[in-house]
Structures are given as C-alpha cells and as structure tokens.
C-alpha cells in the first residue's frame with residue numbers, strides 16, 4: 001500500500017517499505033548541476049575532505065542558465081566548471097551548446113522510471129514526469145551526494161491530483177498545473193509528492209507531463225510524479241541504454257489529499273503578479289496590455305510548445321508594441337523546430353529567436369523588463385523582480401495564450417484568435 | 418544560546434527577496450552576505466548585527482534551490498530564522514549550513530521587528546523581550562545532529578564511515 005515516492009525511497013535505502021515522515025538515507029542514481037550551483041557543490045565536497053566524485057558516470061554539469069557568458073564573472077564561472085569537469089573526469093558535460101538542464105537530462109538518457117535523481121536546481125521535480133523520484137537540492141546537499149553517492153530524505157506524504165476528460169483545443173497542460181496551483185496554493189504541497197493521475201494526464205505527451213511536474217515545486221512539493229506508460233518508454237527508447245524497473249502506486253496507497261480537476265471543462269489560466277497561485281481564467285485578465293512575451297524555459301520550451309505558437313502566429317505579425325522572445329529549451333528542440341520550419345515561422349512573425357538557454361526566465365541573462373513593464377511568460381515563476389525590475393510585472397500562461405497575446409499586444413484567450 | 422534583535426518580513430519571503438537573481442553568479446559567501454535581503458529591504462545589511470534573527474510568516478524561503486539565500490543570511494550575521502512555515506529546500510539548505518530554521522506557530526504576529534529574542538535550541542524556547550516565552554516545533558534528532566556539528570560538511574567530515 002505504497003505510493004511511487006515511498007517505493008522509490010524505500011528501494012534505494014535497502015528497506016521493504018518507507019513511511020511518510022521517516023528519514024531515510026538513500027543511494028542516488030544520478031546527480032546534475034547547473035553552472036550557478038556546481039562550483040559551490042564542489043567546494044562543499046572538498047570541504048568534506050572528499051576529493052573525487054563517487055561515480056564519474058553519474059554526475060554531470062550543464063552550462064545553461066546564462067549561455068553564452070554575458071560578463072566576466074559568469075565567464076569565469078563557466079571556465080571553472082569546465083576545469084572541474086576535466087579534473088573530475090566526468091563522463092558527461094554539457095557546454096553552452098546544449099540547453100536547459102531539465103530538457104537536456106532526459107534527452108540524453110539520464111532519466112528513467114524508478115530511479116532516484118537529484119539536481120542542484122529547484123525544478124528538478126520535472127523529471128518525475130518519467131516516473132522517477134527527482135528532487136532539487138542545495139549545494140551542500142549536492143556536495144554530500146556527489147561525494148558519497150548518498151543523501152538523507154524525509155519520506156514525503158503524497159497528494160494525488162486526478163484530472164479527467166479531454167482538454168479543449170488550445171488548453172494545455174500548463175493550464176492544468178496553474179489551476180492546481182490555484183486550488184492547492186503556493187505552499188499547499190510543502191514537503192509532499194504530487195502524483196498526477198487520470199485520463200487527462202494519460203492523454204498528454206511526455207513533454208506536457210514535464211510541464212506539470214516542473215511546477216510541482218511552485219506548490220512547495222518535493223517532487224511531481226506521473227506513472228510511466230508506453231509513451232514514457234517510447235520517449236526513452238534509444239536514449240536510456242540499460243534496463244529499468246517501472247514503479248507504480250498501489251491501488252490502496254494512502255494519500256494525504258486528493259484533488260479532482262475537470263480537464264474537459266478547463267479554461268486557459270493565467271497566474272497574475274506576483275504569486276504563482278494568483279491564478280485566474282484568461283477570460284478575467286484578457287485585455288491587459290503586455291510589453292514582452294516570452295515563450296521558452298524548462299516549463300514550456302519544447303517542440304510541441306513552439307509548434308502551438310507557430311500555428312497561432314504563422315502568417316501573421318506580432319503586435320508592434322510587444323517584443324516577442326522565443327527560446328527553444330535545448331539544441332535537440334532547436335534542430336527539430338528548425339527542420340520543421342517552426343523557427344522561420346516565428347521569425348517571420350517578428351519574434352526574436354534566442355539560442356537554447358534559460359533565457360528570459362530568471363532575469364539574469366537577457367530580455368530584462370524595465371520598471372513599469374509587463375511581461376507575459378510561459379515559464380514557472382512570477383515573483384516580484386523575477387524577470388528584471390522589481391517594479392515590473394510578470395504573468396504566467398501557456399504557449400498558446402502567449403502566442404495569441406503576442407499578436408494582439410494584450411493578454412488574449414487563445415481560443416479567440 | 419542565540420541572542421539578538423528580530424527582523425520580521427511577514428509571509429512568503431522568497432529566495433529572490435533574500436538574494437536577488439543578479440547576485441547568483443557570486444561564489445564568495447562574504448560577498449553574498451553583503452546583499453542579504455536586498456530584494457525586500459535594501460537597508461538590511463546596514464542594520465543587522467551578528468546574532469540577530471530573521472522572522473517570517475508562512476512559506477519562508479520559497480523559490481530557488483540555490484543555497485545563495487541561506488548563505489547570504491548566515492554571512493550577514495543572522496544566527497537563526499524563525500517562521501510559521503518553511504519551503505522545503507530552504508529548510509534543508511539552512512540546516513545543512515548550520516543555520517537553524519525554526520518552525521513556530523504565529524511567530525510573525527508574536528515577534529515584531531526590533532524585539533529582543535533569546536533562542537534556546539535545546540529547550541526549544543524563544544524568549545521575547547525577556548517576558549514572553551514561545552516554543553518552536555522540535556527539530557528532528559537527525560537534523561539536530563547536523564546543526565550541532567555546525568552543518569552537513571562538518572557532520573560528514575567527522576562521520577564519513579557512518580554516513
């Protein structure tokens with residue numbers, strides 16, 4: 001009678017069963033770090049008087065948040081990361097020609113069902129979309145994880161989010177998770193595992209499920225989980241080069257809470273400034289003028305996201321008062337979008353297409369908002385100051401809503417264009 | 418024993434308030450400490466004294482997993498954070514750095530900015546202005562061991578075999 005989270009933590013701690021609240025010491029299967037946190041994690045490991053990572057095949061660094069380097073400080077940080085990777089003989093290293101960690105890691109076969117993954121980035125919960133237990137940790141924890149291959153975890157309670165029914169056209173998985181954020185609140189799932197079930201979820205592509213799990217942390221969750229199915233194995237085929245054992249929740253597993261979402265009746269949703277749970281249906285915020293639209297990030301920078309945007313923007317021009325920035329989440333996405341003509345469609349519509357990176361998402365790279373400006377973004381956080389000035393305003397939405405709004409210059413219901 | 422002044426910032430103090438995104442490329446803890454709380458109170462670093470505590474309401478530390486936020490707090494001189502609730506990663510990170518993160522119901526109403534507080538980690542009590550006593554939720558034994566060692570680094574250094 002266990003959930004996926006309980007089973008994975010138990011099996012990695014040599015236990016038959018693990019109860020919520022219990023503290024276990026578990027064996028890690030893979031650990032990754034973006035540049036911003038990698039150096040700090042290695043300093044922590046060296047401080048622990050450990051010189052080498054526990055397994056050079058299971059630790060990687062990615063240069064994604066700022067790429068290419070924009071100033072001497074982050075250029076030096078990139079340089080240091082390259083040196084660490086060489087000194088530690090890391091088997092995998094992803095330089096600036098790769099993309100956002102949460103997209104690059106699955107594409108390169110590092111994620112598989114039933115595994116225990118840690119990342120030095122809060123959105124590591126994204127990888128739960130593949131039936132893994134994946135959670136974000138800080139650099140001291142990461143120092144321990146890469147140095148010893150082990151880490152302590154408090155076994156989380158699980159909240160089940162069950163969505164039923166087919167989503168209407170131009171309603172996306174982003175709308176499902178924004179609605180979930182509204183219902184549970186920004187601390188509604190603190191320390192929990194969020195398990196997504198139901199026909200709406202089964203219908204979704206693996207990429208759409210990644211969007212759901214990506215935002216689990218915005219509700220305070222330790223991880224998001226979707227049970228693996230044939231879509232999962234199709235995506236992983238040829239990427240994961242070894243066998244794996246999928247894990248499923250028992251029918252009589254105990255949940256702290258169950259939330260029902262009516263997928264068929266769901267409208268597009270928008271998170272308003274300055275909180276991820278300040279969510280309204282698009283119909284209530286439609287007409288709000290925006291200065292910048294960002295389509296990208298680990299939440300919504302995948303091929304299917306760019307495709308929806310291209311379908312809506314194709315053959316049209318973006319509104320003259322709005323800047324549109326589209327950033328594929330990875331080079332794999334970039335190439336696929338390019339070969340299908342999606343990049344050209346977006347460019348022809350007037351969008352600036354950037355190289356794969358975190359881009360506008362976190363306000364440390366490019367596409368910064370000036371005081372008083374309004375940004376509409378497909379990313380996952382709209383805290384005050386997140387994309388630039390503390391006097392700017394960030395709204396979050398799906399790629400469909402973002403693309404529709406790019407055309408009109410104001411927040412627009414994507415079903416109306 | 419922790420003794421100092423309290424600085425109360427209310428609910429939902431996120432990691433971008435504690436250390437804004439533009440400083441995330443810093444790797445020197447002292448330098449991070451010089452920008453602590455800049456996203457919500459740019460004058461904080463000029464006012465805070467070693468030993469002071471930061472107080473919050475619900476969901477303190479939500480946002481990034483980057484340890485920059487608790488590192489900045491610790492190196493600005495803050496000796497503990499007391500809040501009604503913590504975001505998970507912040508809670509872990511603070512503990513791992515040896516910075517106590519203490520959960521105390523209603524604390525953001527019970528303690529005002531400027532109050533003097535004395536925190537007893539072992540007794541589990543907070544004395545406010547020498548008069549009122551609050552108690553915080555007991556820290557799990559495993560985490561107390563990490564705090565007692567001064568953080569996870571020291572804990573692992575000492576207990577490498579048993580880890």
Ligand code: SF4
Pocket residue numbers: 065100101102121123297298299357358359361362379380
């Ligand atoms: S795209 Fe945004 S949320 Fe995702 S890893 Fe990059 S900065 Fe973080």
